Amino acid sequence: MKEKPVVTVDSLDKWREQLRRGGLELAILLSVSTTPRYGLEIIRYLQESTDLVVTEGTIYPILGRLTRSGVVEAEWISEGTPHPRKYYRLSLRGRKNLDEMLDHWNAYRSKIDHLVETAGRMEQ
Protein backbone atom coordinates (compact mmCIF):
# COMPACT_ATOMS: atom_id res chain seq x y z
CA MET A 1 0.00 0.00 0.00
CA LYS A 2 1.29 3.44 -0.91
CA GLU A 3 2.15 5.55 2.14
CA LYS A 4 1.01 9.14 2.33
CA PRO A 5 3.86 11.67 2.66
CA VAL A 6 4.09 13.18 6.15
CA VAL A 7 4.59 16.69 4.83
CA THR A 8 2.51 17.41 1.76
CA VAL A 9 3.20 20.25 -0.65
CA ASP A 10 0.00 21.89 0.57
CA SER A 11 1.00 21.78 4.21
CA LEU A 12 4.50 23.04 3.37
CA ASP A 13 3.03 25.94 1.44
CA LYS A 14 0.71 26.66 4.35
CA TRP A 15 3.62 26.62 6.77
CA ARG A 16 5.65 28.99 4.59
CA GLU A 17 2.65 31.31 4.36
CA GLN A 18 2.16 31.29 8.13
CA LEU A 19 5.85 32.00 8.61
CA ARG A 20 5.71 34.98 6.28
CA ARG A 21 2.52 36.28 7.83
CA GLY A 22 3.95 35.96 11.32
CA GLY A 23 6.81 38.22 10.35
CA LEU A 24 4.70 40.74 8.45
CA GLU A 25 3.98 43.10 11.33
CA LEU A 26 7.65 43.12 12.31
CA ALA A 27 8.62 43.81 8.70
CA ILE A 28 6.17 46.73 8.49
CA LEU A 29 7.47 48.25 11.73
CA LEU A 30 11.06 47.87 10.53
CA SER A 31 10.20 49.54 7.24
CA VAL A 32 8.99 52.70 9.02
CA SER A 33 11.58 52.62 11.80
CA THR A 34 14.29 54.59 10.02
CA THR A 35 12.28 56.95 7.85
CA PRO A 36 8.60 57.85 7.38
CA ARG A 37 7.03 56.00 4.46
CA TYR A 38 3.59 55.99 2.83
CA GLY A 39 1.57 52.87 2.07
CA LEU A 40 2.68 52.19 -1.49
CA GLU A 41 6.28 52.95 -0.53
CA ILE A 42 6.08 50.36 2.27
CA ILE A 43 4.65 47.76 -0.12
CA ARG A 44 7.44 48.38 -2.64
CA TYR A 45 10.11 48.46 0.06
CA LEU A 46 8.98 45.09 1.42
CA GLN A 47 8.85 43.60 -2.07
CA GLU A 48 12.34 44.82 -2.89
CA SER A 49 13.93 43.95 0.46
CA THR A 50 12.18 40.67 1.15
CA ASP A 51 9.95 38.23 -0.69
CA LEU A 52 6.90 39.61 1.11
CA VAL A 53 4.32 40.40 -1.53
CA VAL A 54 1.80 42.48 0.39
CA THR A 55 -1.49 43.64 -1.04
CA GLU A 56 -3.24 46.92 -0.36
CA GLY A 57 -6.12 45.09 1.29
CA THR A 58 -3.68 43.65 3.80
CA ILE A 59 -1.32 46.47 4.58
CA TYR A 60 -3.70 49.39 5.05
CA PRO A 61 -5.86 47.70 7.70
CA ILE A 62 -2.67 46.71 9.56
CA LEU A 63 -1.30 50.23 9.33
CA GLY A 64 -4.64 51.55 10.56
CA ARG A 65 -4.56 49.22 13.55
CA LEU A 66 -0.95 50.11 14.37
CA THR A 67 -1.88 53.80 14.18
CA ARG A 68 -4.91 53.42 16.46
CA SER A 69 -2.86 51.49 18.99
CA GLY A 70 -0.21 54.25 18.97
CA VAL A 71 2.60 52.07 17.65
CA VAL A 72 2.97 54.21 14.54
CA GLU A 73 2.05 57.81 13.87
CA ALA A 74 0.39 58.88 10.63
CA GLU A 75 0.47 62.27 8.93
CA TRP A 76 -1.02 63.51 5.67
CA ILE A 77 1.54 65.42 3.61
CA SER A 78 0.60 67.18 0.38
CA GLU A 79 3.54 69.53 -0.15
CA GLY A 80 5.97 68.48 -2.85
CA THR A 81 3.91 65.48 -3.91
CA PRO A 82 1.51 65.06 -6.85
CA HIS A 83 -1.14 63.68 -4.46
CA PRO A 84 -1.56 63.90 -0.69
CA ARG A 85 0.24 61.00 0.93
CA LYS A 86 -0.26 59.52 4.35
CA TYR A 87 3.15 58.98 5.88
CA TYR A 88 3.72 56.51 8.69
CA ARG A 89 6.51 56.66 11.22
CA LEU A 90 7.36 54.69 14.33
CA SER A 91 6.24 56.36 17.57
CA LEU A 92 8.20 56.27 20.83
CA ARG A 93 5.93 53.53 22.05
CA GLY A 94 6.39 51.75 18.75
CA ARG A 95 10.15 51.94 19.17
CA LYS A 96 9.89 50.13 22.51
CA ASN A 97 7.53 47.56 20.97
CA LEU A 98 9.91 47.02 18.09
CA ASP A 99 12.89 46.55 20.43
CA GLU A 100 10.96 43.91 22.35
CA MET A 101 9.84 42.20 19.16
CA LEU A 102 13.43 42.13 17.90
CA ASP A 103 14.64 40.64 21.20
CA HIS A 104 12.04 37.87 20.87
CA TRP A 105 12.83 37.42 17.20
CA ASN A 106 16.59 37.10 17.79
CA ALA A 107 16.14 34.72 20.71
CA TYR A 108 13.74 32.57 18.71
CA ARG A 109 15.98 32.58 15.65
CA SER A 110 19.08 31.57 17.63
CA LYS A 111 17.17 28.67 19.20
CA ILE A 112 15.98 27.44 15.83
CA ASP A 113 19.50 27.88 14.40
CA HIS A 114 20.83 25.82 17.30
CA LEU A 115 18.30 23.07 16.55
CA VAL A 116 19.24 23.11 12.88
CA GLU A 117 22.97 22.91 13.70
CA THR A 118 22.42 20.07 16.17
CA ALA A 119 20.31 18.14 13.66
CA GLY A 120 22.97 18.73 10.98
CA ARG A 121 25.77 17.41 13.23
CA MET A 122 23.76 14.33 14.13
CA GLU A 123 23.12 13.55 10.46
CA GLN A 124 26.86 13.77 9.72
Place this chain on the structure above:
Amino acid sequence: MKLSETGEARVRGYLFVLGQSLKSFLPRAVVMDAVQELESHIRERIDGAEPEPDERTALEQLLQEIGMPQRVAQAYSAEITIEEAITTGRIVPTARAFWNLATTSLLGFFPALGLLLGYLLGFGSLLTAFLKPIFPNNAGMMVVDGVPRGFGVFSDIPPGAEMAGGYWIIPILIAVGLAVLIITQRSATRFLVWWRARRGKPDGLADWPV
Protein backbone atom coordinates in the same frame (compact mmCIF):
# COMPACT_ATOMS: atom_id res chain seq x y z
CA MET B 1 -0.59 57.56 -17.17
CA LYS B 2 -2.93 60.54 -17.28
CA LEU B 3 -6.53 59.43 -17.05
CA SER B 4 -9.26 60.47 -19.46
CA GLU B 5 -12.70 61.48 -18.18
CA THR B 6 -13.84 57.86 -18.55
CA GLY B 7 -10.88 56.62 -16.52
CA GLU B 8 -11.52 59.21 -13.84
CA ALA B 9 -15.15 58.10 -13.67
CA ARG B 10 -14.02 54.48 -13.23
CA VAL B 11 -11.75 55.45 -10.33
CA ARG B 12 -14.48 57.54 -8.72
CA GLY B 13 -16.88 54.62 -9.11
CA TYR B 14 -14.42 52.25 -7.44
CA LEU B 15 -13.95 54.64 -4.52
CA PHE B 16 -17.71 55.20 -4.24
CA VAL B 17 -18.37 51.46 -3.93
CA LEU B 18 -15.52 51.18 -1.41
CA GLY B 19 -16.98 54.01 0.66
CA GLN B 20 -20.48 52.55 0.54
CA SER B 21 -19.19 49.12 1.58
CA LEU B 22 -17.20 50.58 4.46
CA LYS B 23 -20.15 52.66 5.67
CA SER B 24 -21.98 49.49 6.68
CA PHE B 25 -19.51 48.76 9.44
CA LEU B 26 -17.36 51.77 10.24
CA PRO B 27 -17.73 55.31 11.56
CA ARG B 28 -17.85 58.08 8.97
CA ALA B 29 -14.45 59.58 9.88
CA VAL B 30 -12.72 56.21 9.49
CA VAL B 31 -14.46 55.64 6.16
CA MET B 32 -13.38 59.03 4.82
CA ASP B 33 -9.79 58.47 5.90
CA ALA B 34 -9.66 54.97 4.42
CA VAL B 35 -11.13 56.10 1.09
CA GLN B 36 -8.79 59.09 0.93
CA GLU B 37 -5.78 56.88 1.61
CA LEU B 38 -6.75 54.34 -1.03
CA GLU B 39 -7.44 57.10 -3.53
CA SER B 40 -3.95 58.45 -2.91
CA HIS B 41 -2.60 54.94 -3.41
CA ILE B 42 -4.52 54.37 -6.65
CA ARG B 43 -3.50 57.73 -8.10
CA GLU B 44 0.11 57.07 -7.16
CA ARG B 45 0.01 53.78 -9.03
CA ILE B 46 -1.77 55.32 -12.00
CA ASP B 47 0.96 57.96 -12.23
CA GLY B 48 3.59 55.24 -12.50
CA ALA B 49 1.64 53.07 -14.96
CA GLU B 50 1.71 53.10 -18.76
CA PRO B 51 -1.55 53.06 -20.76
CA GLU B 52 -0.57 49.73 -22.37
CA PRO B 53 -2.22 48.31 -24.42
CA ASP B 54 -4.82 50.99 -23.70
CA GLU B 55 -5.96 53.08 -20.75
CA ARG B 56 -9.00 50.97 -19.96
CA THR B 57 -7.10 47.65 -19.85
CA ALA B 58 -4.25 49.14 -17.83
CA LEU B 59 -6.64 50.71 -15.34
CA GLU B 60 -8.73 47.55 -14.96
CA GLN B 61 -5.55 45.54 -14.41
CA LEU B 62 -4.44 47.98 -11.72
CA LEU B 63 -7.80 47.94 -9.92
CA GLN B 64 -7.90 44.17 -10.16
CA GLU B 65 -4.52 43.97 -8.47
CA ILE B 66 -5.78 46.14 -5.63
CA GLY B 67 -8.86 43.96 -5.28
CA MET B 68 -12.60 44.37 -5.55
CA PRO B 69 -13.74 47.34 -3.45
CA GLN B 70 -16.04 45.08 -1.43
CA ARG B 71 -13.09 42.82 -0.55
CA VAL B 72 -10.89 45.75 0.43
CA ALA B 73 -13.74 47.11 2.54
CA GLN B 74 -14.16 43.71 4.14
CA ALA B 75 -10.49 43.62 5.09
CA TYR B 76 -10.68 47.10 6.60
CA SER B 77 -13.89 46.53 8.49
CA ALA B 78 -12.95 43.08 9.82
CA GLU B 79 -9.65 44.40 11.11
CA ILE B 80 -11.12 47.50 12.70
CA THR B 81 -14.30 46.09 14.21
CA ILE B 82 -12.66 42.96 15.66
CA GLU B 83 -9.80 45.00 17.08
CA GLU B 84 -12.21 47.46 18.72
CA ALA B 85 -14.36 44.66 20.13
CA ILE B 86 -11.40 42.82 21.66
CA THR B 87 -9.74 45.95 23.00
CA THR B 88 -12.79 47.58 24.55
CA GLY B 89 -14.83 44.46 25.40
CA ARG B 90 -17.99 46.56 25.02
CA ILE B 91 -21.30 45.30 23.75
CA VAL B 92 -21.79 47.64 20.77
CA PRO B 93 -18.34 47.04 19.17
CA THR B 94 -18.75 43.31 19.83
CA ALA B 95 -22.16 43.25 18.19
CA ARG B 96 -20.75 45.23 15.25
CA ALA B 97 -17.85 42.78 14.87
CA PHE B 98 -20.20 39.79 14.94
CA TRP B 99 -22.51 41.46 12.45
CA ASN B 100 -19.51 41.91 10.20
CA LEU B 101 -18.52 38.24 10.54
CA ALA B 102 -22.08 37.02 10.10
CA THR B 103 -22.53 38.95 6.87
CA THR B 104 -19.19 37.95 5.38
CA SER B 105 -18.70 34.30 6.37
CA LEU B 106 -20.77 31.22 7.05
CA LEU B 107 -18.62 30.26 10.03
CA GLY B 108 -19.31 33.66 11.57
CA PHE B 109 -23.07 33.36 11.15
CA PHE B 110 -23.78 30.74 13.82
CA PRO B 111 -21.71 32.33 16.61
CA ALA B 112 -23.44 35.61 15.75
CA LEU B 113 -26.78 33.87 16.16
CA GLY B 114 -25.64 32.56 19.56
CA LEU B 115 -24.54 36.04 20.55
CA LEU B 116 -27.92 37.45 19.54
CA LEU B 117 -29.73 34.83 21.62
CA GLY B 118 -27.47 35.54 24.60
CA TYR B 119 -28.12 39.28 24.37
CA LEU B 120 -31.86 38.73 23.96
CA LEU B 121 -32.02 36.43 26.98
CA GLY B 122 -29.85 38.72 29.12
CA PHE B 123 -31.57 41.97 28.23
CA GLY B 124 -34.97 40.23 28.24
CA SER B 125 -34.42 39.12 31.84
CA LEU B 126 -33.35 42.60 32.91
CA LEU B 127 -36.29 44.20 31.10
CA THR B 128 -38.72 41.79 32.72
CA ALA B 129 -37.22 42.58 36.15
CA PHE B 130 -37.57 46.30 35.42
CA LEU B 131 -41.20 46.02 34.26
CA LYS B 132 -42.36 43.60 36.96
CA PRO B 133 -43.15 46.36 39.52
CA ILE B 134 -44.94 48.41 36.84
CA PHE B 135 -46.94 45.56 35.27
CA PRO B 136 -47.03 42.89 38.00
CA ASN B 137 -49.71 40.87 36.20
CA ASN B 138 -48.03 40.95 32.80
CA ALA B 139 -44.33 40.36 33.58
CA GLY B 140 -42.81 37.10 34.71
CA MET B 141 -43.40 33.47 33.83
CA MET B 142 -46.70 32.65 32.15
CA VAL B 143 -48.12 29.36 33.37
CA VAL B 144 -51.10 27.54 31.83
CA ASP B 145 -52.52 24.65 33.85
CA GLY B 146 -49.34 24.44 35.86
CA VAL B 147 -47.14 24.23 32.74
CA PRO B 148 -44.74 27.11 31.95
CA ARG B 149 -45.61 28.50 28.51
CA GLY B 150 -43.57 31.65 28.25
CA PHE B 151 -41.29 34.09 29.95
CA GLY B 152 -41.09 37.86 29.67
CA VAL B 153 -43.65 40.65 29.41
CA PHE B 154 -47.01 39.88 27.82
CA SER B 155 -49.58 42.40 26.67
CA ASP B 156 -52.42 39.84 26.55
CA ILE B 157 -52.82 37.02 29.01
CA PRO B 158 -54.92 34.23 27.47
CA PRO B 159 -57.79 32.78 29.49
CA GLY B 160 -56.64 30.14 31.96
CA ALA B 161 -53.11 31.53 32.10
CA GLU B 162 -51.51 33.22 35.10
CA MET B 163 -48.23 34.93 35.81
CA ALA B 164 -46.23 32.87 38.26
CA GLY B 165 -43.86 34.42 40.72
CA GLY B 166 -44.12 37.49 42.86
CA TYR B 167 -41.73 40.36 43.31
CA TRP B 168 -39.15 37.91 44.61
CA ILE B 169 -38.33 36.99 41.01
CA ILE B 170 -36.92 40.49 40.40
CA PRO B 171 -33.50 39.86 42.04
CA ILE B 172 -33.36 36.45 40.39
CA LEU B 173 -34.07 37.97 36.97
CA ILE B 174 -31.44 40.66 37.52
CA ALA B 175 -28.87 38.07 38.59
CA VAL B 176 -29.70 35.76 35.69
CA GLY B 177 -29.75 38.64 33.17
CA LEU B 178 -26.39 40.00 34.29
CA ALA B 179 -24.84 36.53 34.42
CA VAL B 180 -26.06 35.70 30.91
CA LEU B 181 -24.79 39.03 29.55
CA ILE B 182 -21.37 38.63 31.19
CA ILE B 183 -21.00 35.03 29.99
CA THR B 184 -22.17 35.97 26.49
CA GLN B 185 -19.82 38.93 26.32
CA ARG B 186 -16.80 36.98 27.57
CA SER B 187 -17.53 34.10 25.21
CA ALA B 188 -17.89 36.54 22.33
CA THR B 189 -14.56 38.20 23.07
CA ARG B 190 -12.85 34.81 23.37
CA PHE B 191 -14.36 33.78 20.06
CA LEU B 192 -13.07 36.92 18.37
CA VAL B 193 -9.57 36.35 19.80
CA TRP B 194 -9.73 32.77 18.56
CA TRP B 195 -11.06 33.90 15.19
CA ARG B 196 -8.20 36.31 14.70
CA ALA B 197 -5.60 33.74 15.78
CA ARG B 198 -7.19 31.06 13.59
CA ARG B 199 -6.79 33.28 10.61
CA GLY B 200 -3.08 33.23 11.36
CA LYS B 201 -2.32 36.75 10.34
CA PRO B 202 -2.77 40.18 11.80
CA ASP B 203 -5.56 41.44 9.61
CA GLY B 204 -7.89 38.56 10.28
CA LEU B 205 -8.46 37.42 6.72
CA ALA B 206 -7.25 34.02 5.63
CA ASP B 207 -7.72 34.04 1.91
CA TRP B 208 -5.99 37.27 1.03
CA PRO B 209 -2.54 36.90 -0.48
CA VAL B 210 0.18 38.34 1.72
